[in-house]
Amino acid sequence: MNRVFVLITVAVLFVACVGIPISCQNGPSGIQEPVRDYRPVMEKTPTVRVLLVNNAREAHIAVYGSYQITGSLTNIIDQGQGLPKSAISINRYGINIGAKQYSNSEIRITSLRDGEIEVNNIRYRGEIKILQQVSNRFSVIEEVKLENFVAGVLGSEMPHSWNDEALRAQAVVIRTYVMYKRKEKRDDIYHLDMLDLAYRGMAGETPRINKLVQDTVGMVMAYNWNIFPAYFHSTCGGHTEDIHQVFGKESIPPLRGVVCKYCANTKYSNWRVEMNKSDIEKRLREANISVSNIQTVNAIDQGTGIHGAIVEIIAADGGREINANDFRLLVGANNLYSTSFSAKSNGRSIAFSGRGYGHGVGLCQYGAQNMALKGFQWTDIVKYYYPEMELLRVY
């Protein structure tokens, strides 16, 4: 990817910018937002490696058509017509699939046609790699075309009933995030795992979702000719947050936070939850953070989006400070919706009043949907949430 963006830099000196018709239409803003065409600075169909199963002792695989199994040296070690649902396991002799044994520490299963391989009852379009790990454990990695992966994630990360323009904007955001991870982890066994993005193979796809992804094929966001981690979240609560505040990464204009009035009066724009102090203590203890007799907690060091960077825990033993995002994940991201909250002790519990759902960085999904409903185009939406970025088509 470094090479790719050197190429982009060279391209900008020599190539006239060509707007792509679909994205050159004017939105309500009246501002033309072209996508600059730098094709082909990347291979036509880049792939991405996704960790599907990690450190497991058992998983299941099935193939519904012709398939081939190759070893790490790409020599064919087996082939067949359909594979009934079979258990994958490891022993000291190698990898077992059903009753068959392969004396390899890595095998790759490819089907003749897309989407004929099933792992743990989910269909995948890509090639499946099984890698032996220590103690009879293994990982399963899918190597899939990037556009297919974007479609799978889009179908899992945003409601299918939402507006086309919001879904197109989300597709570009996902693609940019994936390209960033692909660059960041280019030398690793895999680029993304199941914690990075919601992905359930083909289960998230529909013909409409695939078409909306295809409408923006190869289009990504860049700042200063670099792809950036295009985070997104459900609801910002009024202002998106600076990336540095939440993830400690470099604060660049597209990820510095913007005012967002578009998610006002939505499901999670304002909320109130109550949590038992003993539950909070228990969850913290499970992560080896010991505090006893919590009095209250405070979200401090708030950024421009009013999301706290630190949570200060006031307790009988003096308390402590921990990273706010870590705190939220420890007590449950679906219990404490965001780190933009104020808290009040209420006897045995703490009452949290807050705004928004998610970490608050990048695209606000409810905001994007409401912008789309007001008639904004996907280009307006991404330009709004990631100021000063450039839209590029790279393949």
Ligand SMILES: [Zn+2]
């Ligand atoms: Zn918002």
